Amino acid sequence: MQQVVTPVLVEGLNVRRGGRLVIEDATLEASTGVTALLGPNGAGKTSLLGAITGQFAVDSGQISWQGQRVDGRRSTAFLATLGWLPQTLTFPRRMRVREVLDYAVWLKRTEPKARQSAVQEALLAGDLEDLWDRRVGELSGGEQRRVGLAAATVCDPQVVLLDEPTVGLDPLQREAFHRRIRSAADGRVIILATHLLEDVAATASQVTVIHHGRVLFVGAVNDFCDDEDITVDGLRGALGRLLTGPTAT
Amino acid sequence: MTPLRVAAAHAVDLSSVLALSCTWVVVLAVNGLTLPAINPSPEVISRPLESVTTIALALPIAVAVHLSSNRLAWLAHTSPRSVVLGDIAWFAAIYLVQWVGLAVVAVAAPGVPGVHLFAVHTLLLALALLAARTAGSLAGVCTPLVLIAVLSVPDLVPWPANLIYNLDQATILRFATLVGVPALTAVAVQFDQKPAD
Amino acid sequence: MRIFRGTRKRAWVALTAMLLLQGASVIWTSRAGWVGWMPAGGATLERTSLFGACILSAAVAWAAVSLRAHNAEPWARVGVRSVQGLYRGPFWWGLSASLVTNCVLATTVGVATRQSLTSLMLTRYLLSVAAVVAASACAAALGVLIAKFTPPFIAVVASFVLPYAIAIGLGAYLSESPVSAWAVPDLHAFDYAWPAIETPIFRAASLGSIAAAIVFELHRRTTLRKVALWAASAATAGLFFTAGMVQPIPEASSVECQGAVPVVCFDGTQDAIRAGYLAQLDDGLRELPRSTWPAVVTATEQQGAPEDAVALPPVEGKYRPSRTTPPGAVTAILGDVTFNTDCASPDRIQLSAAMTLWWRAHVGLPTGGGTYAGQNSFSGPEFAQARASISRLEARIAQHPDQVIADAATQLHDCSRPAQPLP
Numbered sequence: 001m002q003q004v005v006t007p008v009l010v011e012g013l014n015v016r017r018g019g020r021l022v023i024e025d026a027t028l029e030a031s032t033g034v035t036a037l038l039g040p041n042g043a044g045k046t047s048l049l050g051a052i053t054g055q056f057a058v059d060s061g062q063i064s065w066q067g068q069r070v071d072g073r074r075s076t077a078f079l080a081t082l083g084w085l086p087q088t089l090t091f092p093r094r095m096r097v098r099e100v101l102d103y104a105v106w107l108k109r110t111e112p113k114a115r116q117s118a119v120q121e122a123l124l125a126g127d128l129e130d131l132w133d134r135r136v137g138e139l140s141g142g143e144q145r146r147v148g149l150a151a152a153t154v155c156d157p158q159v160v161l162l163d164e165p166t167v168g169l170d171p172l173q174r175e176a177f178h179r180r181i182r183s184a185a186d187g188r189v190i191i192l193a194t195h196l197l198e199d200v201a202a203t204a205s206q207v208t209v210i211h212h213g214r215v216l217f218v219g220a221v222n223d224f225c226d227d228e229d230i231t232v233d234g235l236r237g238a239l240g241r242l243l244t245g246p247t248a249t
Numbered sequence: 250m251t252p253l254r255v256a257a258a259h260a261v262d263l264s265s266v267l268a269l270s271c272t273w274v275v276v277l278a279v280n281g282l283t284l285p286a287i288n289p290s291p292e293v294i295s296r297p298l299e300s301v302t303t304i305a306l307a308l309p310i311a312v313a314v315h316l317s318s319n320r321l322a323w324l325a326h327t328s329p330r331s332v333v334l335g336d337i338a339w340f341a342a343i344y345l346v347q348w349v350g351l352a353v354v355a356v357a358a359p360g361v362p363g364v365h366l367f368a369v370h371t372l373l374l375a376l377a378l379l380a381a382r383t384a385g386s387l388a389g390v391c392t393p394l395v396l397i398a399v400l401s402v403p404d405l406v407p408w409p410a411n412l413i414y415n416l417d418q419a420t421i422l423r424f425a426t427l428v429g430v431p432a433l434t435a436v437a438v439q440f441d442q443k444p445a446d
Numbered sequence: 447m448r449i450f451r452g453t454r455k456r457a458w459v460a461l462t463a464m465l466l467l468q469g470a471s472v473i474w475t476s477r478a479g480w481v482g483w484m485p486a487g488g489a490t491l492e493r494t495s496l497f498g499a500c501i502l503s504a505a506v507a508w509a510a511v512s513l514r515a516h517n518a519e520p521w522a523r524v525g526v527r528s529v530q531g532l533y534r535g536p537f538w539w540g541l542s543a544s545l546v547t548n549c550v551l552a553t554t555v556g557v558a559t560r561q562s563l564t565s566l567m568l569t570r571y572l573l574s575v576a577a578v579v580a581a582s583a584c585a586a587a588l589g590v591l592i593a594k595f596t597p598p599f600i601a602v603v604a605s606f607v608l609p610y611a612i613a614i615g616l617g618a619y620l621s622e623s624p625v626s627a628w629a630v631p632d633l634h635a636f637d638y639a640w641p642a643i644e645t646p647i648f649r650a651a652s653l654g655s656i657a658a659a660i661v662f663e664l665h666r667r668t669t670l671r672k673v674a675l676w677a678a679s680a681a682t683a684g685l686f687f688t689a690g691m692v693q694p695i696p697e698a699s700s701v702e703c704q705g706a707v708p709v710v711c712f713d714g715t716q717d718a719i720r721a722g723y724l725a726q727l728d729d730g731l732r733e734l735p736r737s738t739w740p741a742v743v744t745a746t747e748q749q750g751a752p753e754d755a756v757a758l759p760p761v762e763g764k765y766r767p768s769r770t771t772p773p774g775a776v777t778a779i780l781g782d783v784t785f786n787t788d789c790a791s792p793d794r795i796q797l798s799a800a801m802t803l804w805w806r807a808h809v810g811l812p813t814g815g816g817t818y819a820g821q822n823s824f825s826g827p828e829f830a831q832a833r834a835s836i837s838r839l840e841a842r843i844a845q846h847p848d849q850v851i852a853d854a855a856t857q858l859h860d861c862s863r864p865a866q867p868l869p
């Protein structure tokens with residue numbers, strides 16, 4: 001039975017880092033499917049995702065999931081169902097792919113009897129069967145990204161946060177990654193932080209535009225583009241109008 | 250097994266174990282190289298810790314700092330398991346492993362005051378781990394090095410304040426270690442680890 | 447670890463500051479052993495290179511390791527710049543900081559030892575400076591090597607520990623072999639004798655040629671590198687051949703006595719302290735009855751003073767004689783010597799303690815020890831007893847100062863006299 005997933009709701013969020021206000025009065029609602037968090041470099045995308053994961057403290061505002069506040073304290077229920085793929089991935093170079101996934105499964109407090117099957121599922125879902133015994137340090141950048149995505153999505157998380165997941169991938173790898181994200185979006189809330197319009201065009205149904213820490217647009221991609229055919233050019237035009245328009249700062 | 254999983258995530262593998270063992274071999278090997286006299290008293294004949302061994306203690310500490318950070322911290326961050334408890338357990342494992350090396354040195358090196366050496370090394374290790382957590386791995390590696398170097402220059406630090414080489418201050422050192430190490434560790438685990446350099 | 451232009455400049459300043467701080471602390475803490483005496487000053491300068499080499503090597507390793515971490519070597523292999531050229535940057539970055547530091551420290555030590563300046567002293571001193579500079583280049587090269595071939599996480603620490611272990615090993619573990627001629631000399635080694643002139647020349651040439659070979663290798667000057675290596679091997683052979691040849695420093699041990707009642711004798715290394723020493727001695731003698739004054743005082747333990755000279759060497763810490771005279775030190779030592787006793791009887795030991803404490807209080811010096819570094823702490827039971835009865839003694843002395851002091855001094859130094867109570 002498909003579970004009804006309440007959106008992740010961010011309301012009036014203010015986040016400071018190093019004394020500087022990096023997120024100002026941000027609001028975001030992410031429902032099932034891919035919500036793109038679009039903005040140029042330094043707009044505050046990583047900070048916003050970091051606030052949702054609890055990495056950065058929230059000055060004011062709230063973050064809710066399934067109607068419960070999850071900011072300010074580590075909610076183990078939320079964390080059990082949260083997956084996060086940060087922009088910069090680090091791996092122990094000599095750890096094998098299956099060991100990384102095993103560790104990720106263990107971190108999710110999976111029952112010992114179910115761990116092996118969870119690892120198998122992650123290998124299959126990430127198309128990593130050929131790489132299962134390879135050391136992560138020997139893999140290419142794209143392959144490491146796939147491992148990272150598989151590790152972030154072990155044990156079927158309901159909420160997945162992806163921070164610039166396609167940076168450094170070649171066009172073919174990027175296309176494959178988009179396919180994976182689209183298939184992973186079924187029944188999940190995925191928030192995809194990116195500055196690449198291709199990512200938005202290929203995967204997102206909802207978009208939130210953020211610039212200088214402020215949210216400038218929240219809504220469907222169709223409404224953002226004002227066009228049924230969502231293309232990179234259309235998105236570029238819409239973004240340009242938004243950033244230079246009356247609401248721009 | 251959970252300890253092996255956690256160890257692998259902290260980049261513990263054959264090469265790092267070998268590196269750690271080699272550093273302890275170096276610590277033992279340089280025991281015969283005596284430093285210029287630090288104890289100002291001309292009547293003192295025995296200067297048990299005044300050898301390059303004390304300076305070489307910075308080597309296993311550097312390896313420990315390298316192994317203290319979780320290369321999969323981004324996964325651990327979204328885990329329902331307690332990050333703080335996990336860090337405490339890992340730091341405790343680091344201390345235990347270092348104590349094994351210390352025990353070998355204390356037994357194999359003649360005349361080395363074992364308990365004093367334990368206290369010195371453990372306190373320096375705690376400071377290094379805290380520095381690594383707050384300011385990065387370079388700070389973690391350099392902190393014990395700077396402290397040892399400063400206290401190894403003859404006449405630079407007043408002898409009563411030289412906790413490393415002055416065996417008369419053993420009681421103060423042990424107290425500082427017993428209180429300081431848990432306190433420093435408790436503070437260190439409150440910080441997120443810095444990105445790898 | 448990132449090396450960008452702005453960061454590199456700031457790091458250079460930080461490295462220079464660290465090296466200066468380290469060098470200054472070594473120079474300052476050991477000043478009692480070398481101030482005013484250029485041969486010892488040169489040895490001190492070389493001692494600053496002990497930890498200086500460690501810091502330099504570690505800093506260069508830090509800079510070089512970042513090149514490995516950012517995969518700069520594969521780029522260099524397909525680029526115009528060679529792999530050696532890649533590591534030239536950290537090498538010169540570190541060495542330039544060290545050169546600035548060595549200049550400052552050499553100038554400081556040179557100025558502080560100018561009283562003993564002669565052309566021979568200056569030549570020797572400059573040879574020490576050359577050796578320090580060459581050793582710095584070797585340390586910087588070692589940092590590059592360690593950074594290139596060891597795991598990054600251990601490179602910085604290893605490049606700190608290794609130079610120190612090498613230096614200590616050369617000086618201590620291999621002290622009986624010719625190889626120790628490369629070692630940093632002990633501070634006391636150059637008080638009254640030094641190696642034959644050939645040794646420092648060969649030493650500077652050996653280290654300098656090795657350093658030159660390293661520089662030429664980094665700049666891919668193959669022919670010059672080979673020449674430097676030949677020179678290094680020849681110089682090293684000469685160094686090993688002449689190692690251990692020692693000769694007295696001219697005029698250092700010659701004892702010269704001046705003045706009258708008391709006559710005060712100094713050796714050739716004590717020119718810098720004469721004025722301060724004599725002033726403190728005069729201050730002290732003024733407080734003592736003339737009958738207790740020694741006829742001859744010698745500030746040196748070198749042979750040449752008259753046989754009846756009372757040894758009153760300035761002491762500071764482990765330096766004896768020291769080359770500095772902290773305020774009150776000579777006055778304090780005068781009292782220690784005047785009221786010292788070799789007699790075994792408990793009465794005289796107690797009297798000695800009492801008079802020593804009285805003297806300290808009388809001339810305004812600490813009675814708990816601590817007038818000069820390395821001094822007796824006055825913590826024995828005789829001093830505790832003396833402190834309890836000090837006021838009675840003071841009262842007695844106040845009534846008949848010359849007589850009481852003279853009697854006490856006589857009793858303390860003439861063990862054959864029966865002990866008598868003081869008037």
